[in-house]
Ligand SMILES: Nc1ncnc2c1ncn2[C@@H]1O[C@H](COP(=O)(O)OP(=O)(O)OP(=O)(O)O)[C@@H](O)[C@H]1O
């Protein structure tokens with residue numbers, strides 16, 4: 001399973017979902033790789049000290065002589081490794097202009113290491129540019145986090161259009177694994193309405209597990225921990241654990 005976590009809307013919970021889903025998969029004992037494809041490097045910084053990093057996904061994807069195996073680092077979590085990012089990734093688009101295989105770079109670089117990592121999670125940037133397209137071309141599955149907010153569904157048409165384009169040619173096998181509602185506030189009527197709206201658009205694709213608002217989920221990256229060690233008894237930990245179970249059932 002290679003699951004891309006994508007939504008071009010910013011701040012909807014992509015990184016929070018990527019790091020905690022990857023940690024939950026790793027907890028279950030299978031080797032897991034988290035690929036940070038966002039120049040903001042939020043996933044990377046959630047587990048590693050940026051000073052530890054010399055080579056990143058950018059080097060692997062931009063340079064024919066560098067493999068992903070050369071950039072992957074272990075995290076403090078058992079079974080969880082990370083292909084780190086840094087701001088240089090933002091230059092990738094310019095670097096790959098005119099290259100015939102620009103959309104396939106990540107897929108090609110993942111091919112030789114897939115046997116080492118049965119589970120791969122890709123954290124995407126908040127755009128529908130070349131980086132996200134590389135993730136969609138490489139992925140077997142797509143998971144879309146949607147923030148429980150008034151503007152929740154704004155932009156989903158563009159995302160679905162991009163998915164259809166990727167399916168039409170480079171990756172017909174790409175499946176939408178599901179939509180996860182994030183930052184939900186159970187107490188408000190508005191949140192209930194929004195949930196119904198999202199279910200109207202995505203139907204059975206919406207995961208039963210809803211991620212509620214939780215300060216613990218905001219705090220854990222600052223301590224370089226996943227929610228499972230930082231606050232194992234929190235709502236965030238049980239929700240991301242249940243999401244992981246749903247993901248495995250569907251994959
Ligand atoms: N369930 C939650 N409860 C409370 N805060 C959350 C929750 N999920 C995410 N956040 C916080 O909301 C902010 C945005 O989340 P996150 O970084 O995961 O989104 P993103 O989609 O990756 O953003 P970007 O588009 O910038 O990459 C972060 O500060 C994060 O800690």
Ligand SMILES: [Mg+2]
Pocket residue numbers: 014015016038042124125
């Ligand atoms: Mg992010």
